[in-house]
Amino acid sequence: xxxxxxxxxxxxxxxxxxxxxxxxxxxxxxxxxxxxxxxxxxxxxxxxxxxxxxxxxxxxxxxxxxxxxxxxxxxxxxxxxxxxxxxxxxxxxxxxxxxxxxxxxxxx
Amino acid sequence: xxxxxxxxxxxxxxxxxxxxxxxxxxxxxxxxxxxxxxxxxxxxxxxxxxxxxxxxxxxxxxxxxxxxxxxxxxxxxxxxxxxxxxxxxxxxxxxxxxxxxxxxxxxxxxxxxxxxxx
Numbered sequence: 032x033x034x035x036x037x038x039x040x041x042x043x044x045x046x047x048x049x050x051x052x053x054x055x056x057x058x059x060x061x062x063x064x065x066x067x068x069x070x071x072x073x074x075x076x077x078x079x080x081x082x083x084x085x086x087x088x089x090x091x092x093x094x095x096x097x098x099x100x101x102x103x104x105x106x107x108x109x110x111x112x113x114x115x116x117x118x119x120x121x122x123x124x125x126x127x128x129x130x131x132x133x134x135x136x137x138x139x
Numbered sequence: 140x141x142x143x144x145x146x147x148x149x150x151x152x153x154x155x156x157x158x159x160x161x162x163x164x165x166x167x168x169x170x171x172x173x174x175x176x177x178x179x180x181x182x183x184x185x186x187x188x189x190x191x192x193x194x195x196x197x198x199x200x201x202x203x204x205x206x207x208x209x210x211x212x213x214x215x216x217x218x219x220x221x222x223x224x225x226x227x228x229x230x231x232x233x234x235x236x237x238x239x240x241x242x243x244x245x246x247x248x249x250x251x252x253x254x255x256x257x
Contacts, residue, residue, distance in 0.1 A: 032201070065243035067184075074234055074247035075176075075184065081241040118184055122242030126198040128174070128186040 033057050033121050037131035043139040048109045052117055052134045054102045060123035066095055066104045069133075070115045078117075079104065114138050141165035143235050143248035150254045155225055161218040161235030161248055169193075169213035172238030175220050177231035178250075187233070188220065225255045 034057040044050050054064065062082040067075035077086045079095035082102055092107040106113055119131040147159035161173075175187040188209040189198040197209055208221040218235050232252050236244035 063241055065241070067244075069184075074236075074250055075244075076247075077239065077243055077245045080239065080243035084240075086245065120184075120186075120243070126186075126189070127200045128189070128242065130184040130186065133183045 032127060033060060033124060033129055035119055035121055035129050035131040037117075037119055037134050040132065040134060042134055042136050044109055044136065045139045046109050046111065050106050050109060050136065052104045052119075052136075054097075054104070054119035054131050056100045056102075056121055056123075059099045060121045062098050063121060063123035064095075064097070064102050065120045065122060066093075067118045067120065068113075068115045069118065075118065109136075141237075141246050143237070143246055145233060145235055145248040145251035147233075147251050147253065149252055150256065151225055152257050153226060153255055155255075156221070156223040157225060157253060159220040159222070159233055159235075159251060159253070161220075163216045163218065163235075163237075166237070166246070168211075168216040173209075173211060173218045174236045174238060174244055175207075175209060175218075176234045176236055176244070176247075177229075178234070179228075179231040182231075185231075189238070190218070222253075225253075227255050229253065230255045 036055045038053045064082045066079040069075045083095045094105045117134045142164040144162045190209045206224045210219045232250040234250045235248045237246040239245035
């Protein structure tokens with residue numbers, strides 16, 4: 032199975048900061064990677080698919096990049112509503128559609 | 140407006156069975172691949188199962204070891220997850236989600252909590 036490792040697991044940042052979350056795959060997955068945002072008590076929300084394509088309705092301050100085994104999610108200028116947990120998910124080979132362990136983004 | 144609504148009895152004892160349902164509104168259900176994803180309390184997301192739009196292709200997480208069965212009824216716009224021999228470690232919020240481009244999941248239900256406890 033393909034494993035995904037996100038870093039960092041916890042991140043403290045301030046409003047307006049630029050933050051980057053990394054997701055590394057245990058083997059190449061081309062661009063078959065998605066990013067989700069989850070707030071407490073809520074379902075995940077799709078932010079990015081195909082590694083770098085912004086889902087409709089998602090603010091342009093979110094961006095994704097990478098291919099193969101290393102991927103990043105960048106938030107260019109943190110807004111109050113961005114404090115949440117972020118997950119990457121690989122969709123290259125299944126089963127399983129592996130998720131990363133998550134990155135909790137907190138206010139500094 | 141697209142809505143996915145999960146339902147299923149909340150508290151069961153170890154070894155019992157339970158069927159979850161996911162009613163889908165606002166899209167052409169028969170055209171969509173579907174998934175179940177779960178999240179144990181305070182933990183991360185775990186993909187559980189996938190079913191193609193026609194129901195002809197099905198996948199499961201290895202950890203389920205044949206205890207779970209995914210199915211769908213396109214005439215009723217509904218997805219199901221039959222869970223048997225439930226264990227304490229199956230305690231989680233279970234989400235249904237539609238398949239989207241490159242296998243991602245765009246629409247999600249609100250989740251239904253399944254608690255397995257004696």
